[in-house]
Amino acid sequence: MERLRALLRQTEFHVLLFFVCLFLFGWPLATSADLEQLELMFVYIFVAWTIVVLLLFLVSRSQKDVDDSE
């Protein structure tokens, strides 16, 4: 668990997460959005978005120790 926290609090992990999000919400998605897949795309975007929010929650919680130690 502590290892996971250590991972989540590193700036490099944030940068990696940024690019993962860019991939999730960026180019491949933008080229495939059309009417036939509207429902699928809607579900995909909001599920992915929820997962990212959850990850951000974990990232913010992992910063607690750093901040407290400061």
Added chain:
Amino acid sequence: MLDSFSVITVLCMYMGFLFLTALWVERKSAEGRSLVNNPLVYSLSLGIYCTGWTYYGSVGKAATSGLLFVPIYLGPTLAIVLWWTVLRKLVRIKTSHHITSIADFISARYNKSQTVAALATVIALIGTMPYIALQFKAILSTFSIITRPATGMDTWIAGHLGPVVVCLMVVFTIILGSRRLDPTERHPGLVMAVAVECLVKLFAFLAAGIFVTYFLFDGFGDLFKRIEETPPAALAGLWQTDKSHAVEWMTYLILATSAIMFLPRQFHVLVVENFHEKHIKTAMWLFPLYMLLINIFVLPIAMGGLLKGYNAQQADTFVLALPLHAGQTWLSVLVFLGGASAATGMIMISSITVATMITNHLLLPVVGWIKALAFLRRQLLKCRWVAVGGVILIGYWFERQVGESYMLVNIGIISFAAALQFAPVILGGIFWRRGNKAGALMGLGSGFLVWFYTLLLPAFVRSGWLPDTLLQYGPFGITLLRPENLFGITTLAPLTHTVFWSLLFNIGLYVLGSLYFPQSEEEQGLAEDFVGALTSSPPITRSGNRESYIDLAGKTKSVRDLFGQYFDSHESLVMTEKCLDLGGIEQKSRISILELAELHNAVEKTLAGSIGSAEARRALHQAGLFTDREAKELSEVYAEILASLKVTPQELERKIDYYQEREALLTQHAAELEEKVTERTRDLKAAQEELIKRERLSVLGQLTAIVSHELRNPLGVIRSSAFFLFRKLGGGDEKTKKHLQRIEQQVGLCDAIIGELLEYTRGRRSSTLPGEINPWLEDILDQMSTPDSVALLRSLAPLLPPVHFDEEKMRRVIINLVENAVQAVTAKENASGETGASYKPSVKVTTSIAGRGIRIEVQDNGVGMDHETARHAFEPLFTTRARGTGLGLAIVRKIVEEHGGKVSLQTESDAGTTVAVVIPGGSQSAEES
């Protein structure tokens, strides 16, 4: 639909509520209890990103372009991933440099340049206007939808709604945002109002979404099924699937990623209004969650509107029109208020931010050049009010002029593209040491010009202000310079075209300018400070070895004169003393060069908080705080320090980093500790006051108990003597008999008074046991004797839960309350008898369940009390009766509070009184006792 008057009344009441909330928060802040210093409030206030555009325009975008509205909110989520590094850095720099706005931030990084600040201000001003216009458009157009065609008074309201809203906004913004010059430029009241608005708009939008999705249709699945079954011809052109869609998607993503931090109002709430770095942690997940929630019903509402046969071009108003046309008037009003919240919050924060920049970075430099305008320095606050009014008015004017040319989403995106121009200089400023003033000026300037030429100018053309030929053939017929096809590029959509060219010029010239032109030494220091913000803080250069030869009185006068240019004499004096205090030299007459440097630093920071760092620096330079000799000596001091260290440059840098890091941590801890100490001191003071009060009461109680006890003995003697005489003279004359009875009555009264005094001051503590209230109460009421004319009614709720109470003590409560009630109705009966009015006195005792406890009410229809009497009714020794002790209700309250309960009183003069006693539920009561 509603009439205009009702809607404007509801809107005014809502604004009034926000206003009172904000004032209450400001008052609390003034008392040292900041309610805004809270991660939830901070996170909610960031919801100002979701303006009228999100509220109405996103549905419009969804109806015409499918999911293309989503990147506007996915972009911020992307940016938020990096907040712990980027935003934390910005906040730390803001704190150490007293930054007041985005223009101030850029200027502070690039050699505190007034030119850079002025350029950033112009960009912010021009970029914000369309956005403010958008908010006015949202309020005005939705008002006309929700109200029925106007007649009479409504016609006037409908015709003057714009000016009314403008006036409301100006007044509200000035009172809450610009009432005084605050060195921190924080506005707790306004931030709380914005946070409440953000909550309201989320709630309203979700309510509308749930209504459309689950009440007009059968949920998400039903909506998607129906939209797929709808013949394509009916929805032709609504969902774009060509290649430009992907490019546009990415353009929106880039714009939104930068807008969340670099729109002037976002920068203000994110950075300037931030109380503590740790609030960012909560905002990192709560704000994206907020955006997710507010967007989840956008597409369903858009699909619902289309399926109901509404025109896609009017989709901006689907969120309001769907509930309204379904007959849900109050839901529509809620939606309208949500939309108004979204719009007004943005207008207020944006106008304050831009007005601060205008006064600090445009007006003050002009005042510096034109000596005749020097008096304006003392009128800075009033100038800011004028700027706030001006910004809001220009926004409204822009809406009137250009608003009809575009749908909401198109107007908003113009501002996003303007904010994008700040991204390279800010990000470059905090991550790239070599970025300099020349590069910033070139990058910002070129980016702004390209934005203006390729995006704003076409908007003017479409509004009919400029000829169409400019777009078709370019200026002077030069097709290569067509605003929407610059240098012959015709494959990009106008927005993508602007983003591409403006970023290319902006980044390119910023880098080129920074590499070509050298940095000054001071600029290098600032760059170091900004880039290493997370590991550094301002260096400490105090040394006790320098000779104190500088006359402090002269310097103090210079500082006071300097402050006097901007503030009145009292404020100047206070600020000067604060700076002397910060420098630790308030008791000295002569100071060393190092102490003078400290003073200089303190003055610059204090001044920067009010007028911006660039103007503060210029003003200090003009004030000439250092003489030539002093400046030379300061340089020598630095040289000596460097020489004495005897370390390599790299080692020196590492050591400075280490000590500065330690200093930063210590400063932070000291601030937190100070906050805690203040809090504890306040609590301690309150506890001490309570203790003193109790001690006084205790002493008084003991004294009363002794005196009362001593009085009872002689009273007993008087009573028995009177009894003896009565027996002896039993057959005496009537007069003697009457006097003996009077003695007996008066002795009884004295005894009752003493009994009550003893009960109040020395009565034993309540000893509670579980029991049923109703039988106990019935028993007491049965035993009580009341005049025949008074009806003693009882209404006891069945199946009351058992509660813990002291039967004897609570008996006293009931008797006191019923006796009071009987006296009140008897008094009224006597009065009625004199006037001949018909009156039926009654006293009613009621029991009911109150949460986990029980409520006992004693209600009478007697004489009641006026407001003043009611206010003092529970105070000991307060009575309006000629022979009362004034302890009855005080004893009631004391006993009820011993039970952990509450007593309340409702009364109306000549209508009656109701006293309610609440005894808490079993376990709680037991704990209390």
